[in-house]
Amino acid sequence: MxxxxxxxxxxxxxxxxxxxxxxxxxxxxxxxxxxxxxxxxxxxxxxxxxxxxxxxxxxxxxxxxxxxxxxxxxxxxxxxxxxxxxxxxxxxxxxxxxxxxxxxxxxxxxxxxxxxxxxxxxxxxxxxxxxxxxxxxxxxxxxxxxxxxxxxxxxxxxxxxxxxxxxxxxxxxxxxxxxxxxxxxxxxxxxxxxxxxxxxxxxxxxxxxxxxxxxxxxxxxxxxxxxxxxxxFATGYTLTIKVKKIADHVNVDQEIKAIDNFIQRKFPGAQLKEKYQELLSYQLTNNSIPWSKMFGILEKGKKNLNIEDYSIGQCSLEQVFLSFTKHQQ
Ligand SMILES: Nc1ncnc2c1ncn2[C@@H]1O[C@H](COP(=O)(O)OP(=O)(O)OP(=O)(O)O)[C@@H](O)[C@H]1O
Known part of the structure; x- marks a missing residue:
């Protein structure tokens, strides 16, 4: 130049x-x-x-x-x-x-x-x-x-x-x-x-x-x-699920396990990134599933499982940053 x-x-x-x-x-x-x-x-x-x-x-x-x-x-x-x-x-x-x-x-x-x-x-x-x-x-x-x-x-x-x-x-x-x-x-x-x-x-x-x-x-x-x-670089989506408050006598871990099984079955390759109190955060790696289908699956899950609410979004810049910087010495 x-x-x-x-x-x-x-x-x-x-x-x-x-x-x-x-x-x-x-x-x-x-x-x-x-x-x-x-x-x-x-x-x-x-x-x-x-x-x-x-x-x-x-x-x-x-x-x-x-x-x-x-x-x-x-x-x-x-x-x-x-x-x-x-x-x-x-x-x-x-x-x-x-x-x-x-x-x-x-x-x-x-x-x-x-x-x-x-x-x-x-x-x-x-x-x-x-x-x-x-x-x-x-x-x-x-x-x-x-x-x-x-x-x-x-x-x-x-x-x-x-x-x-x-x-x-x-x-x-x-x-x-x-x-x-x-x-x-x-x-x-x-x-x-x-x-x-x-x-x-x-x-x-x-x-x-x-x-x-x-x-x-x-x-x-x-x-x-x-x-x-x-x-x-941000492959897929983030899925956050809020688990319903459950009566004391019900085993919470079992309910969460049922939700996790459902997510793993419907979104193969989904990674549970964070589990904090009643919030579960997943990274969905398959970005070929259309939004409409994802919402359809989750609405069904909401009816049958102890899901209070959920949200799906595009992966954030922070995730891109973290994926690159994990090798910083
Ligand atoms: N004067 C110096 N002599 C020797 N090493 C140095 C010197 N200044 C910076 N370094 C080293 O060079 C590397 C880069 O430092 P630098 O300050 O540029 O990082 P940075 O990305 O700005 O970090 P931060 O976000 O903490 O400000 C570091 O490993 C630092 O220890």
């Missing part, structure tokens, strides 16, 4: 990016292209190599082999120019405890070359966008963990960079704040920014990512849209 094409089509290109810490291979030959209007998710268990990959994409960590281009610029050769194009929210908040939010935003704005007279309005704009305006004059040490993450995410946007790296931005946020941040990030993505995100939340990746990759031991195990990964 020519430099012209790289810069024209892709905001970020990784070519065979590899990292050794002494003899330890932390990241192994990653290849990736991400365009504007995309939010790309990097998923993986602890130690998979996500932060190391981020650090190589910012130029903070030397790349052992391979290349990274940002808007067509080689990160090794033109690091200063590249860093101007990137906004970075690190995994751990890099904030100074005794400064207020207002002062923090102003300092970052000045560092990023925002004209002095525009710093105040930019800070206030970001504080409104990320919903921490009422804390503007509080010191960092007085903020909750969630508000610090919101501030760190806002700092990544100072100077309007076209490429934004977010390393676990919603860690420590309550569900409502998380959703607020997702809405703000989706708006950014749709305004043309290229966002690269790491997260341990499948829900977050489903909400935000146009594509994602699952990383195991420094390698990409799979890459694609959430729907594509689910279609390709």
């Amino acid at each position: 020519s430099r012209y094409e790289r810069s024209r089509n892709y905001a970020l290109v990784l070519q065979n990016v590899t990292k050794y810490y002494k003899n330890f291979l932390a990241v192994n030959g990653l290849c990736l292209g991400v365009k504007p209007y995309e939010c790309f998710g990097l998923l993986g268990m602890n130690g998979a190599g996500k932060t190391t990959t981020f650090k190589m994409m910012t130029g903070d960590e030397q790349i052992s082999y391979g290349k990274v281009w940002v808007n067509g610029l080689d990160i090794k050769r033109e690091q200063k120019k590249v860093q101007k194009l990137i906004g970075y929210c690190p995994q751990f908040d890099a904030l100074l405890d005794d400064l207020t939010i207002r002062e923090t935003l102003k300092i970052f704005a000045l560092i990023r070359g925002v004209p002095y007279k525009e710093c105040k309005s930019l800070g206030e704009h970001l504080a409104h966008e990320f919903d921490f305006f009422k804390h503007m004059d509080k010191k960092i040490k007085e903020l909750s963990g969630g508000n610090k993450r919101k501030l760190s995410t806002a700092i990544a946007l100072v100077g309007d960079p076209p490429i934004i790296y977010l390393d676990e931005p919603t860690t420590g946020m309550d569900p409502a704040t998380k959703r607020f941040l997702w809405t703000a990030l989706a708006k950014l993505r749709d305004s043309g920014k290229c966002i690269i995100l790491t997260s341990h939340s499948m829900e977050e990746c489903e909400a935000l990512c146009t594509r994602l990759a699952i990383m195991v031991n420094g390698n990409f195990q799979c890459l694609g849209s959430t729907q594509r990964l689910k279609n390709k």
Whole structure:
């Protein structure tokens, strides 16, 4: 691919990016292209190599082999120019405890070359966008963990960079704040920014990512849209059965056994994944049975057995993730 094409089509290109810490291979030959209007998710268990990959994409960590281009610029050769194009929210908040939010935003704005007279309005704009305006004059040490993450995410946007790296931005946020941040990030993505995100939340990746990759031991195990990964790797369906409350004198285990026998007979290959109190969760591996037939079978089961209720759904991204990451060392 020519430099012209790289810069024209892709905001970020990784070519065979590899990292050794002494003899330890932390990241192994990653290849990736991400365009504007995309939010790309990097998923993986602890130690998979996500932060190391981020650090190589910012130029903070030397790349052992391979290349990274940002808007067509080689990160090794033109690091200063590249860093101007990137906004970075690190995994751990890099904030100074005794400064207020207002002062923090102003300092970052000045560092990023925002004209002095525009710093105040930019800070206030970001504080409104990320919903921490009422804390503007509080010191960092007085903020909750969630508000610090919101501030760190806002700092990544100072100077309007076209490429934004977010390393676990919603860690420590309550569900409502998380959703607020997702809405703000989706708006950014749709305004043309290229966002690269790491997260341990499948829900977050489903909400935000146009594509994602699952990383195991420094390698990409799979890459694609959430729907594509689910279609390709999440075989079959999940079936959850709620067993009816049974009178004390009846043997519950026998009733559950009868339900299990019925499921095994009707859905050969069904795997009982979880048994928790009155809930049974199965993975149905045969995805050639039509939905109508599955519902027909289960309605019959409901009439004849102690089934209170049931639900069938497509396998989740979490199951895809777990199936890949079980080999992480
Ligand atoms: N400076 C370093 N020196 C030696 N080994 C390192 C260094 N930094 C990271 N590693 C190792 O490289 C591997 C990848 O670490 P990395 O922090 O990139 O993982 P991660 O996917 O970001 O994990 P987490 O989800 O916990 O943040 C780990 O085995 C880690 O111990």
